[in-house]
Amino acid sequence: MLEIRNLHKRFGDTVALDGVTLTVEPGQMFGFVGANGAGKTTTMRIAMGLLESDAGEVTLDGGKIGFDQRVRIGYMPEERGLYPKMKIGEQITYFGELHGMTPAVARRATDEWLTRLGLSERAGDFVQDLSLGNQQRVQLAVSLVHEPKVLILDEPFSGLDPIAVDTMAAVLVERARAGVPVIFSSHQLDLVERLCDSVGIISAGQMVAAGTVKELRQKGNRKLRVVLEGADPSWADRLPGEVVNVADGEWVIDSTDDDQKLLAAAMNAGRVVRFGFDEPSLVDVFREAVA
Structure with a gap:
């Protein structure tokens, strides 16, 4: 279970987060929505340890997140973190090894995800030669190759065509059904409404509404x-x-x-x-x- 409690963060005079609290249960898909600059990415970066909060805490299964916990998380940043001049298959395997997998295990997992995401024939291609949609499929494979216990994805559906959206959505639903807490941000609210068990709405650094889709609609x-x-x-x-x-x-x-x-x-x-x-x-x- 991923818990974010009372996060506060300022950048100079700008208040980025003002008491953000949310919980993502095992097997739950949580949609994190808000306007640009509302605080979604800052919250996710703090959860991943890429930023430090001014106050508040992030815990995984009741404990503070350190290196051992962080390698159990699958993360897709909004600014895609791929090496453009590295071959797809080698890149996914490399990230698997960074998460502690042996080379042989990482290669097997890479082959499985390349097949699952329809990229097997592109394994030897460079990332820079792929379309945006296929680059995002590679980024998804990178976030999943090590069988993460938690998934945190920042705008994973941005710029995807409907077929690519369906592929990515199916993978996320599958991971959630396997008991993985999944949190993703998106501006595509119809997609959030269709996929998510719970939703949190953030505005100007504050959580202004949260609950199941049914609860929010009833209110x-x-x-x-x-x-x-x-x-x-x-x-x-x-x-x-x-x-x-x-x-x-x-x-x-x-x-x-x-x-x-x-x-x-x-x-x-x-x-x-x-x-x-x-x-x-x-x-x-x-x-x-x-x-």
């Missing part, structure tokens, strides 16, 4: 959708709150008024075909949380 601002037949369009003009006529005979209502009063008004206006609330998407929740 969000639900909007009432009403479909009527035979209603005068002006019926909704007298309703409280924001009312939008989204289509012929269909209205979306954002109101704190009693829903039974709204239902009575709709029934008086015409034949009610639909009357129900739309759960907010993660995008809606994000906009509310950072507003």
Whole structure:
């Protein structure tokens, strides 16, 4: 289990982190979302020991993270850390050895991941000759070759085509199902909503919302959708709150008024075909949380 407690970090007069706390359980996929500069990368770098926090702590399975724990983590930085003039297969094997694998074991693991990620035929190519998507597949292989106990990935889906996204997503889901805590940051909130068990939303260095996707959506601002037949369009003009006529005979209502009063008004206006609330998407929740 990866625990980040009350992290604080300043860069001069800029407050990068202001009490960030989150927990990623074994087998859980945690989506870390926020605007550019919100503090996601700083948090991940501190978790990896690449930066020191001003206060707070990061623990793995209850203990502070040192060298022995860090080599158990698979890390994909936002700025991809590959050697452009090194062959793919040699590079993955090299990183496996850096994590303590013997050369023979690292080579076997390299072959397995090259096959899994569709890169076997490119094993002898240089990284600089690959497309961005294939470079990211190599970076993923580097983060997985040593069978990490934790995965920390900073914008792993950035710039990928849909097929590459599906490949990477399948690997991350597989690792999570094997009991590995997985945390990744992304601006693709539809992808986060589809893949993640829990989500943390960070804004200006503070965690402004956290929980399961279901919990966050339930806390969000639900909007009432009403479909009527035979209603005068002006019926909704007298309703409280924001009312939008989204289509012929269909209205979306954002109101704190009693829903039974709204239902009575709709029934008086015409034949009610639909009357129900739309759960907010993660995008809606994000906009509310950072507003």
